[in-house]
Amino acid sequence: MRPPYIYRWAGLLTIVGLLVGVTAVVLLDRGPSTTLAAGPVVELPVATAPAVVPLAPVRPAIAPTLLTTTGGGGKAVALTFDDGPDPATTPRILDLLAQHRVHAVFCMVGQAARAHPDLVRRVVAEGHRLCNHTITHDPGIGARTPDVMNRQLQASRDMLVQASGGADVDYFRAPEGKWSPALVRTSAQDGMRALGWTVDPLDWTTPGAAAIVTRVQQRMHPGAVVLLHDGGGPRAQSVAAVEQLLPWLADRGYSFVLPT
Ligand SMILES: [Zn+2]
Incomplete structure (x- = not known):
């Protein structure tokens, strides 16, 4: 014969399981609803995403020529x-x-x-x-x-x-x-x-x-x-x-x- 506390535990686990399930359903429901809130402009965040900014300015490529004058003109x-x-x-x-x-x-x-x-x-x-x-x-x-x-x-x-x-x-x-x-x-x-x-x-x-x-x-x-x-x-x-x-x-x- 099983002691009664087993049933109490089973009941408690059932309640916890239900709570987890309800929470999951609520969370799952919130995700799509947030996205859907963007409505018809859902693609805008992608389209207007800022360009990746380089950490340092890219140095221009150097011409493979021998430099023999100062450039800039004048004396x-x-x-x-x-x-x-x-x-x-x-x-x-x-x-x-x-x-x-x-x-x-x-x-x-x-x-x-x-x-x-x-x-x-x-x-x-x-x-x-x-x-x-x-x-x-x-x-x-x-x-x-x-x-x-x-x-x-x-x-x-x-x-x-x-x-x-x-x-x-x-x-x-x-x-x-x-x-x-x-x-x-x-x-x-x-x-x-x-x-x-x-x-x-x-x-x-x-x-x-x-x-x-x-x-x-x-x-x-x-x-x-x-x-x-x-x-x-x-x-x-x-x-x-x-x-x-x-x-x-x-x-x-x-x-x-x-x-x-
Ligand atoms: Zn030298």
Whole structure:
């Protein structure tokens, strides 16, 4: 014989079951009725759904061409300094640029950037732009396989980004100007404009400050991209030349821009 409490439990379970069932029916009923409340404009929420907003602005694709003029017209020129940063030279160049309120591009070697992050940060803090000049100043990079080339460009760019504390690296320049079509293309694909030059006074051969100044003056033209060096060896002559060239260019109506 079953004890009576079994029946009491059975009764209780039946009541709970009924409550659950009723609740489910109510909930199921509420769902469709909410949707139906939209009535004839039920499709509008779908049609007017906001577009997906990207988290960061998409950077425009970079043309796989070698950039050798400043763009923008007028007597605009760009100064570029390669092979640094160098603790003996870069601060002196930066002082001169600040004195004349000129912004320039610094094509840095990854290893030098890693060795002198303070200088990289100063370059960026003072409004200049970074240019990737490979990890070790490798003039043979243009002949590497696409995969090796790509990895090296990204690695050297990452060294600059890290040394700078997260600054953009807008340009890439092949050491010794040894470009290949694949190198220009890879540079663009990696988000860096391939940056050439039009005025090269060969300051790295240390011909004397006067010779550097004269060569730049003779070859200067609107839209010029001037190649100078703030690293890779003793550059006192380059510093002295820049000290003379900045006022000379300003006196002749040249303005200083970044290559675009
Ligand atoms: Zn170089």
